[in-house]
Amino acid sequence: MTETQKHAAAFRQIIKDKKQFLLLTHLDPDGDALGSACGLAYILKKMKKQVVIGLCESLPVRYEFLNRDESLRFLQHERINLSKYDAIIVLDASTPARLDKFENQIKSLGSEVCLVNIDHHGDNSRFGTLNIVDTDSASASQMIIELLGARALDVNSAWCLYAGIVHDTGSFRHGVNIKRAHEAAIHCLVFPVDSKQVYNRLFSLETEVALRLFSRALSRLNVAERGRIVYMYLVDEDYREFKAEPDAATGFVNRLVMLEGAEIVLFFNEAESNIIKVSLRSNIEFSVGDFASMFGGGGHVRAAGCRIEGIMEKVIERMVKALRLSLEIHDRRNEAKGQG
Numbered sequence: 001m002t003e004t005q006k007h008a009a010a011f012r013q014i015i016k017d018k019k020q021f022l023l024l025t026h027l028d029p030d031g032d033a034l035g036s037a038c039g040l041a042y043i044l045k046k047m048k049k050q051v052v053i054g055l056c057e058s059l060p061v062r063y064e065f066l067n068r069d070e071s072l073r074f075l076q077h078e079r080i081n082l083s084k085y086d087a088i089i090v091l092d093a094s095t096p097a098r099l100d101k102f103e104n105q106i107k108s109l110g111s112e113v114c115l116v117n118i119d120h121h122g123d124n125s126r127f128g129t130l131n132i133v134d135t136d137s138a139s140a141s142q143m144i145i146e147l148l149g150a151r152a153l154d155v156n157s158a159w160c161l162y163a164g165i166v167h168d169t170g171s172f173r174h175g176v177n178i179k180r181a182h183e184a185a186i187h188c189l190v191f192p193v194d195s196k197q198v199y200n201r202l203f204s205l206e207t208e209v210a211l212r213l214f215s216r217a218l219s220r221l222n223v224a225e226r227g228r229i230v231y232m233y234l235v236d237e238d239y240r241e242f243k244a245e246p247d248a249a250t251g252f253v254n255r256l257v258m259l260e261g262a263e264i265v266l267f268f269n270e271a272e273s274n275i276i277k278v279s280l281r282s283n284i285e286f287s288v289g290d291f292a293s294m295f296g297g298g299g300h301v302r303a304a305g306c307r308i309e310g311i312m313e314k315v316i317e318r319m320v321k322a323l324r325l326s327l328e329i330h331d332r333r334n335e336a337k338g339q340g
């Protein structure tokens with residue numbers, strides 16, 4: 001039995017044996033975080049299991065479509081007692097710190113608690129009692145399909161898991177082993193999943209408010225290092241002015257990536273006063289995941305994020321300065337490689 005087969009068998013056994021499941025995912029959940037959680041929740045429901053998805057904040061409006069028949073149960077942090085569940089499954093989160101308000105409770109769990117960690121991030125700290133970490137998978141959603149098999153799916157789980165794959169691959173444009181991602185996705189498309197609608201829900205600017213917000217962010221486009229670093233920002237007053245929801249700027253950073261010559265792209269977003277969410281994207285072999293981890297965040301080579309408390313101007317200044325230095329080191333390493 002290969003490692004992968006062993007993992008799949010252990011995971012299936014847990015799903016078979018346990019009755020009450022709690023699913024958790026990372027803070028500021030994205031399409032893969034919620035796609036994998038909702039997809040797995042539908043699979044468990046189909047097996048007549050009790051399942052709750054624990055969140056730190058309410059479900060972002062953009063992702064409400066994942067709760068297809070409104071039968072999924074979401075509970076916020078303060079209403080969850082971890083000891084009430086037979087198994088806790090953490091999806092798409094590399095460390096307990098990524099679980100935000102759940103961090104301390106997860107850390108203090110005894111080893112007798114069944115804690116499954118399913119993730120595809122390279123910096124995963126293996127904090128579960130069963131750790132299934134596959135860095136060759138382009139999304140956690142894809143891992144669910146591969147671990148449980150196509151036969152576990154129904155139309156609802158197929159929608160959610162397909163959305164997760166589409167999200168993390170930027171609609172099949174990037175990500176590791178894109179062939180495997182397509183193979184997993186095809187199992188979802190056996191069901192009547194509307195791929196266009198999934199794409200629109202995840203990525204398109206569908207509201208006037210979002211467009212106005214985007215134009216405000218674009219009006220603050222900045223470049224550094226002769227165009228290699230590109231960034232823009234939104235402050236909390238912008239949200240108030242346009243009466244925008246906190247998640248209205250989802251996906252904005254992906255639009256900057258298309259700028260010619262841009263190597264590293266950053267979006268500084270203050271949806272909450274003095275809490276600045278930074279989204280990073282890389283067009284080169286420079287890991288924004290490693291870079292973001294210096295600021296308490298994390299992610300992948302091409303996409304990452306972190307959260308910094310502070311005043312916008314100061315946060316931008318600090319981060320761009322650090323990025324300049326990191327890029328310099330990156331350049332020197334590349335030069336050395338070229339000569340060696």
Ligand SMILES: [Mn+2]
Binds near residue numbers: 032092138140168
């Ligand atoms: Mn993911």
